[in-house]
Amino acid sequence: MKILTLLLALLTSLVVQAQEYEPVGVEVKAQKLTGDAYYIPGMSGAATKYEGFISNAGFVVTSDGVVVFDALGTPSLAHAMLGEIRKITQQPIKIVVMSHYHADHLYGLQVFKDEGAQVWAPKGTWDYLDSETAESLLDSRRNSLFPWVNDDTYLVKPDRIIDQDTKFSLGKHEFLINYFGKVHSDGDMSLLSVTDQTLYSGDIIFEGRIPFVGDADIIEWAKTLDRVRKTKVDYFVPGHGSASDQPTQTMDLTYRYLKFLLAKLGKAVEEMEQFEETYKAINWSEFENEAAFEEANRVNAYAVYLFLESIFD
Numbered sequence: 001m002k003i004l005t006l007l008l009a010l011l012t013s014l015v016v017q018a019q020e021y022e023p024v025g026v027e028v029k030a031q032k033l034t035g036d037a038y039y040i041p042g043m044s045g046a047a048t049k050y051e052g053f054i055s056n057a058g059f060v061v062t063s064d065g066v067v068v069f070d071a072l073g074t075p076s077l078a079h080a081m082l083g084e085i086r087k088i089t090q091q092p093i094k095i096v097v098m099s100h101y102h103a104d105h106l107y108g109l110q111v112f113k114d115e116g117a118q119v120w121a122p123k124g125t126w127d128y129l130d131s132e133t134a135e136s137l138l139d140s141r142r143n144s145l146f147p148w149v150n151d152d153t154y155l156v157k158p159d160r161i162i163d164q165d166t167k168f169s170l171g172k173h174e175f176l177i178n179y180f181g182k183v184h185s186d187g188d189m190s191l192l193s194v195t196d197q198t199l200y201s202g203d204i205i206f207e208g209r210i211p212f213v214g215d216a217d218i219i220e221w222a223k224t225l226d227r228v229r230k231t232k233v234d235y236f237v238p239g240h241g242s243a244s245d246q247p248t249q250t251m252d253l254t255y256r257y258l259k260f261l262l263a264k265l266g267k268a269v270e271e272m273e274q275f276e277e278t279y280k281a282i283n284w285s286e287f288e289n290e291a292a293f294e295e296a297n298r299v300n301a302y303a304v305y306l307f308l309e310s311i312f313d
């Protein structure tokens, strides 16, 4: 009997060990917004800076479990986030609502999956998961974000695909998911805690830095922002940058930047100007002091130029 107990203890410790994650050096700290709504503010930087801690995540504590929004960029970060949640509640993690499937919001998912959470993701997620990029990017991050992203890190598949605006409730809390379609990524959506009047926007809004435009549909993105800007909420949590109780102000930089790119590059494409000359001729002074301008602006501008060209053809 004694041996059995010992064996059990050994087995339990092995299982616990298998779930251990490389500790993080960055400070992962939950901030209360209002009511039962919290967020984890990431730092402002390029993808592999700060141990990959460059995006925000959020969570809402209901009387019947926790709803998490996005999963951060490494399992280690998500594990640290789970520790922050556990300081506030022992309620089970029921649902993870994913704003979109991009590496910086995604690689922590397995931690919440292990907790028994259901993963809800926007339509378009499978386009990402089935793409070569998904695997090759994870492979490269196993180097650039080692040891926090490693061979044990894997891409978690969604349990439920959201393809339209969706209301749901958990405990006494009411929620609304807004599905935007292919906007910033292959599929984007936001989460509103109706009860807390707090909107988690995902990457349709970057605050305090130049957004990553990449393979976005900038026309749909700008249209989406026209719509989201009319939403009245108490707290607004962007995909990157600080949350605030001034939503219009938080949305301002992304909004101005996208409109600027559309206007300047739209005109260039229409007049069949070359990208090189166009880029040089544009006066970027309104944005050049913003964080990530050096890393992102030219790449963004070129991506938008190509996108608009493909539409005008």
Ligand SMILES: [Zn+2]
Pocket (backbone or CB within 6 Å): 055, 102, 104, 105, 203, 239, 240
């Ligand atoms: Zn992001």
